[in-house]
Amino acid sequence: MRNWLRDSMVAGIAVLCVLSLAAAPSVAQVLPYRTPRTADGKPNLSGIWQALNTADWDLQGHAAATGPVASLGAVFAKPPGLGVVEGDEIPYLPAMAAKKKENQANWTKLDPEVKCYLPGVPRATYLPYPFQIVQSQNNVLISYEYAGAVRIINMGAPTKAPADSWMGWSNGHWEGETLVVDVTSQMEDTWFDRSGNFHSDALHVVERYTPRSADTLTYEATIEDPKVFSRPWKISMPLYRRVEKNARLLEYKCPEFAEELLYGPLRKKASN
Amino acid sequence: MHRSLASTIVFAAAIAVPLIAQTSAAGQAQSVAAKAATAKTRPAAKAWAPPLTPDGKPDLQGVWTNNTVTPLERPKGLAGKEFYTEAELKDVQKQERERLAVIEEKGQPPANHSGVEGADADDVHYDFSQFGLDRAQAKLAWNRRTSIIVGTEGTIPPLTPDARKRLAEMRAKAKGHEFDGPENLNLGTRCIARVNVAPLLPSAYNSNLQIVQSPGYVAIETEMIHDVRIIPTDGRAHLPGSIHQWYGDSVGHWEGNTLVIDTTNYTDQNPFKGAQNLHVIERLSRADQDTILYQFTVEDPGMWTKPWSGELPITRISGQIYEYACHEANYGLADTLRGARVAEAEAAKKSVK
Numbered sequence: 001m002r003n004w005l006r007d008s009m010v011a012g013i014a015v016l017c018v019l020s021l022a023a024a025p026s027v028a029q030v031l032p033y034r035t036p037r038t039a040d041g042k043p044n045l046s047g048i049w050q051a052l053n054t055a056d057w058d059l060q061g062h063a064a065a066t067g068p069v070a071s072l073g074a075v076f077a078k079p080p081g082l083g084v085v086e087g088d089e090i091p092y093l094p095a096m097a098a099k100k101k102e103n104q105a106n107w108t109k110l111d112p113e114v115k116c117y118l119p120g121v122p123r124a125t126y127l128p129y130p131f132q133i134v135q136s137q138n139n140v141l142i143s144y145e146y147a148g149a150v151r152i153i154n155m156g157a158p159t160k161a162p163a164d165s166w167m168g169w170s171n172g173h174w175e176g177e178t179l180v181v182d183v184t185s186q187m188e189d190t191w192f193d194r195s196g197n198f199h200s201d202a203l204h205v206v207e208r209y210t211p212r213s214a215d216t217l218t219y220e221a222t223i224e225d226p227k228v229f230s231r232p233w234k235i236s237m238p239l240y241r242r243v244e245k246n247a248r249l250l251e252y253k254c255p256e257f258a259e260e261l262l263y264g265p266l267r268k269k270a271s272n
Numbered sequence: 273m274h275r276s277l278a279s280t281i282v283f284a285a286a287i288a289v290p291l292i293a294q295t296s297a298a299g300q301a302q303s304v305a306a307k308a309a310t311a312k313t314r315p316a317a318k319a320w321a322p323p324l325t326p327d328g329k330p331d332l333q334g335v336w337t338n339n340t341v342t343p344l345e346r347p348k349g350l351a352g353k354e355f356y357t358e359a360e361l362k363d364v365q366k367q368e369r370e371r372l373a374v375i376e377e378k379g380q381p382p383a384n385h386s387g388v389e390g391a392d393a394d395d396v397h398y399d400f401s402q403f404g405l406d407r408a409q410a411k412l413a414w415n416r417r418t419s420i421i422v423g424t425e426g427t428i429p430p431l432t433p434d435a436r437k438r439l440a441e442m443r444a445k446a447k448g449h450e451f452d453g454p455e456n457l458n459l460g461t462r463c464i465a466r467v468n469v470a471p472l473l474p475s476a477y478n479s480n481l482q483i484v485q486s487p488g489y490v491a492i493e494t495e496m497i498h499d500v501r502i503i504p505t506d507g508r509a510h511l512p513g514s515i516h517q518w519y520g521d522s523v524g525h526w527e528g529n530t531l532v533i534d535t536t537n538y539t540d541q542n543p544f545k546g547a548q549n550l551h552v553i554e555r556l557s558r559a560d561q562d563t564i565l566y567q568f569t570v571e572d573p574g575m576w577t578k579p580w581s582g583e584l585p586i587t588r589i590s591g592q593i594y595e596y597a598c599h600e601a602n603y604g605l606a607d608t609l610r611g612a613r614v615a616e617a618e619a620a621k622k623s624v625k
Contacts, residue, residue, distance in 0.1 A: 039326030039487070046486045117600045132502055134484050134491045136333060137326065141484040141491050143500045150493055150500045152482060152593065165595035189600070249502060251517040255463045255599040259454040266609035267453040268616070 035177060035211035038135060043177050043211055046135045048242040048249065051126035051219070054081030056113075058195040059235060061088050068108050084126070086234040090197060096228045103196025112190055115262060116254035118149050118166035120190030121183045121205050122221040122235065130242050132249050140172055140179065145249045153181055161185030164201065179209040192223075200227040215241040322529050322558035327487045329505075330529045332556055332564060335593060338472060338586045339412050339479040341368055346419035346426030354426060355416045365414065372408040375401045405477040413563075413587040420473070420582040428545075428580055435575045439546050451612035454605060459542075461605055463598035465518045467496040468544060470535040470552045471568035471582065481586075482593045490524060490531060497598040503533055511537050520550065530557040547572040562588040 061083035161169030571579035
């Protein structure tokens with residue numbers, strides 16, 4: 001239904017018809033805006049973007065809570081959030097729900113973000129760091145500030161992943177205003193958030209980036225993993241352009257920040 | 273504008289000579305060389321015009337390699353000789369093929385990695401060629417230079433007295449503490465910085481890169497530990513002096529068909545040979561369909577007695593960049609530290625006995 005709506009817009013079918021259908025509130029927001037084009041006529045998504053929510057703490061709705069480090073008090077407590085999951089439910093298979101709980105209980109020990117590991121998709125999008133889209137004709141490069149993560153989305157004929165990787169294999173195409181990216185072949189080691197939400201190596205993510213105004217995008221990701229979930233589920237959130245005149249991605253090479261955690265016990269003991 | 277166009281022609285000609293020179297040589301670079309040679313048979317007056325991006329800038333995009341056998345500094349035996357002759361280059365290429373043939377059959381000479389002179393080749397536990405990582409197993413960007421550094425000397429200029437003193441102090445301080453903790457290991461081992469991205473120098477293997485352009489930006493991703501430099505070309509100023517980064521801060525602009533990148537704001541934590549106030553200027557221009565000419569100048573008045581410059585071709589490769597996730601499986605770092613602790617414990621036991 002939604003696809004049909006977008007397609008009809010692209011095809012330029014009578015504006016009145018679209019507007020009357022657009023009364024449905026969930027799609028009304030994406031329909032009226034037509035973003036500026038690149039020189040080759042595609043919606044221009046280039047820029048520095050960032051999510052402004054607490055999805056990385058927990059994809060689902062959550063109240064504020066004590067943080068993991070007592071000495072950091074209110075500086076690193078868990079901020080509250082409405083959640084970004086459609087229907088607020090993540091449909092774990094019964095056995096997998098137990099593993100999620102276990103992950104959550106051992107969060108700081110197990111979360112790959114704590115260790116500065118590459119974040120995978122979709123988590124890279126809503127980590128609390130900006131990312132930059134460099135949009136070309138054949139490729140769309142997305143560079144993430146966190147851990148220097150990067151992926152290059154192939155916009156040509158879809159290709160198959162040569163191997164599994166942390167950031168996965170991305171094939172993209174345009175559906176009207178929307179950049180649709182099909183992501184496969186991700187390592188099973190990444191998580192979705194700091195609350196232990198996880199997946200297997202069967203993860204399949206379809207992302208949709210849709211301009212909703214000059215400085216905002218709607219980001220949607222449909223998540224499918226038959227080894228972990230009973231059905232596909234979806235997250236969505238706005239992304240905001242970093243409009244500062246001097247906006248830049250800076251270096252966040254975090255391996256050095258995780259060295260004490262990972263290798264501290266292997267240090268030479270103070271000489272006696 | 274005229275000047276830069278003229279210099280582009282000169283660069284193009286300079287690159288064409290070595291490429292033509294190797295057309296008769298056997299080996300993996302042959303087809304590329306042949307293509308380049310064909311492209312260069314046109315009259316020199318008609319400069320090859322690089323393809324443009326939809327917004328009208330020279331198109332540097334693609335998957336490339338700067339893999340080379342050319343050393344950064346000129347070997348002592350070649351002092352004063354900046355270029356090989358065509359015949360000498362053929363000989364270098366032959367030697368490279370023979371070297372690879374020997375190690376593919378017998379393994380790398382153990383002394384190359386175990387440090388044990390005369391050790392049995394059976395002891396080889398990690399041989400680059402076994403994993404397709406020897407430089408000669410990948411496509412090489414051949415050129416006639418005897419060193420990447422240009423000029424009669426072809427070497428990094430002498431250090432200033434201050435820098436000599438500082439580096440000696442650093443070495444003295446590090447001695448005996450090489451394996452104390454992660455900070456004592458080199459940046460590559462720590463998966464922080466493994467290859468020089470500015471200046472962009474080849475690494476021991478995986479010297480591959482991909483360039484993606486959008487209006488106002490050129491992104492250069494080096495495959496080695498997935499480093500991306502996103503270079504704005506809109507004339508903006510460098511980051512404020514309060515911000516220093518491992519790879520500095522790169523801003524660029526177009527001079528005719530050449531992308532000029534200026535990089536400052538490096539950390540003083542030794543990203544490049546111990547320099548503390550590094551300034552790098554790079555020039556990238558398309559020489560032909562399959563070649564980017566890469567030139568750079570490095571300066572740090574507190575470090576070297578004069579600036580120095582280098583030049584090497586970057587050649588097109590087929591296929592894509594793979595993800596080099598370094599830190600995620602860095603068993604080497606943990607095992608190195610663990611090994612040092614075991615060695616210390618054993619030494620302590622012995623001294624008690």
